[in-house]
Amino acid sequence: MTSQRSIDDLRAEIDQINRELLTLMSKRGEVVALIGHAKTQEGRPNHYDPAREEQQLRELEALNPGPFPASTIKTIFKEIFKASLALEESNDKKQLLVSRKVKREDTVLDIDGVRIGGNEPPIIIAGPCSIESEEQMEQTAAFLQGKGVKILRGGAYKPRTSPYGFQGMGVDGLILGSSVAREHGQLFITEVMDTRDVEVVAEYADILQIGARNMHNFALLREVGRARRPVLLKRGLSATIEEWLYAAEYILSEGNNEVILCERGIRTYEKWTRNTLDLSAVALAKQETHLPVIVDVTHAAGRRDLLIPLAKAALAVGADGIHIEVHPSPATALSDNEQQLDFAGYEQFHAALSSMMRVATPA
Numbered sequence: 410m411t412s413q414r415s416i417d418d419l420r421a422e423i424d425q426i427n428r429e430l431l432t433l434m435s436k437r438g439e440v441v442a443l444i445g446h447a448k449t450q451e452g453r454p455n456h457y458d459p460a461r462e463e464q465q466l467r468e469l470e471a472l473n474p475g476p477f478p479a480s481t482i483k484t485i486f487k488e489i490f491k492a493s494l495a496l497e498e499s500n501d502k503k504q505l506l507v508s509r510k511v512k513r514e515d516t517v518l519d520i521d522g523v524r525i526g527g528n529e530p531p532i533i534i535a536g537p538c539s540i541e542s543e544e545q546m547e548q549t550a551a552f553l554q555g556k557g558v559k560i561l562r563g564g565a566y567k568p569r570t571s572p573y574g575f576q577g578m579g580v581d582g583l584i585l586g587s588s589v590a591r592e593h594g595q596l597f598i599t600e601v602m603d604t605r606d607v608e609v610v611a612e613y614a615d616i617l618q619i620g621a622r623n624m625h626n627f628a629l630l631r632e633v634g635r636a637r638r639p640v641l642l643k644r645g646l647s648a649t650i651e652e653w654l655y656a657a658e659y660i661l662s663e664g665n666n667e668v669i670l671c672e673r674g675i676r677t678y679e680k681w682t683r684n685t686l687d688l689s690a691v692a693l694a695k696q697e698t699h700l701p702v703i704v705d706v707t708h709a710a711g712r713r714d715l716l717i718p719l720a721k722a723a724l725a726v727g728a729d730g731i732h733i734e735v736h737p738s739p740a741t742a743l744s745d746n747e748q749q750l751d752f753a754g755y756e757q758f759h760a761a762l763s764s765m766m767r768v769a770t771p772a
């Protein structure tokens with residue numbers, strides 16, 4: 410009689426080995442997490458360390474007693490390294506300041522009594538694309554004040570596709586925008602494009618805007634993170650949601666917690682709209698972060714006939730407000746003539762949205 414062990418018996422041994430491997434894997438995972446934590450504390454942005462991985466592979470190859478060939482051992486351990494790295498990085502993400510895992514409750518901004526986020530009713534940010542003249546700003550602000558709009562927008566520095574397009578009025582525009590807004594009891598929001606202008610823009614604006622084209626301008630993000638003003642951060646033209654949230658993290662990491670995220674449509678293959686409004690990004694940003702999220706309907710589609718349905722959809726998925734461009738005479742505007750609403754257009758928009766704007770879920 411042979412003393413060959415039965416398959417069942419061998420399998421029982423395998424089951425036991427599996428349990429030991431699992432215990433060891435978990436133990437390894439815990440140590441990896443500690444390394445990841447130490448790297449974050451040391452401010453090492455990159456968790457991946459190919460030299461360290463290579464060194465371990467060499468040692469394992471030298472120690473390998475078989476029966477598995479070196480290549481197999483290598484493949485298995487590379488998989489372990491990959492999983493370990495993913496673990497380190499996901500732990501790291503949990504610690505992001507923008508994350509709900511770090512701050513559970515909604516951030517509600519209170520800017521001179523104008524509240525944004527949480528269970529507050531949605532806000533409207535409206536005004537012309539560019540600040541062009543006192544008359545234009547005055548007419549717009551007075552009209553919007555009558556419609557209950559508390560935040561007036563207007564660009565003084567314009568990120569134009571062509572360097573020969575109207576570039577904005579600069580400091581004169583800032584002075585004009587802020588004084589007109591103040592006269593009408595409104596907050597003034599305007600875009601800052603250059604780190605060198607943050608100080609002067611923060612002097613005049615109540616909210617600093619980072620435009621889509623500057624979402625990846627990390628020096629600018631850090632600079633506005635140091636400014637003592639709330640920041641509206643638009644999502645980049647082709648930015649993933651993760652990149653957008655990391656951009657917000659740059660601002661928070663400098664000590665500025667007052668960030669409003671703004672989805673403005675992304676580049677896709679679609680030609681009937683200028684951009685594609687990504688409503689899942691709005692829902693996800695609300696879910697993953699504690700920050701207020703608003704939707705820029707003007708740039709989302711680049712066409713007036715979609716403003717009302719897109720704004721309704723944005724509010725339905727939980728947006729905390731709408732950003733929309735309004736101009737006394739869009740046809741003669743110095744920028745964005747295709748998309749801005751005239752006053753009659755805004756009247757319609759206001760009427761169509763007003764019932765939804767008042768819907769605030771009680772806390």
Ligand SMILES: C=C(O[C@@H]1C=C(C(=O)O)C=C[C@H]1O)C(=O)O
Pocket residue numbers: 441444445456457458459461462465489490491493494497
């Ligand atoms: C755990 C670390 O981080 C990563 C994961 C490694 C691993 O699982 O052994 C090795 C190097 C890094 O890519 C580390 O640096 O030691």
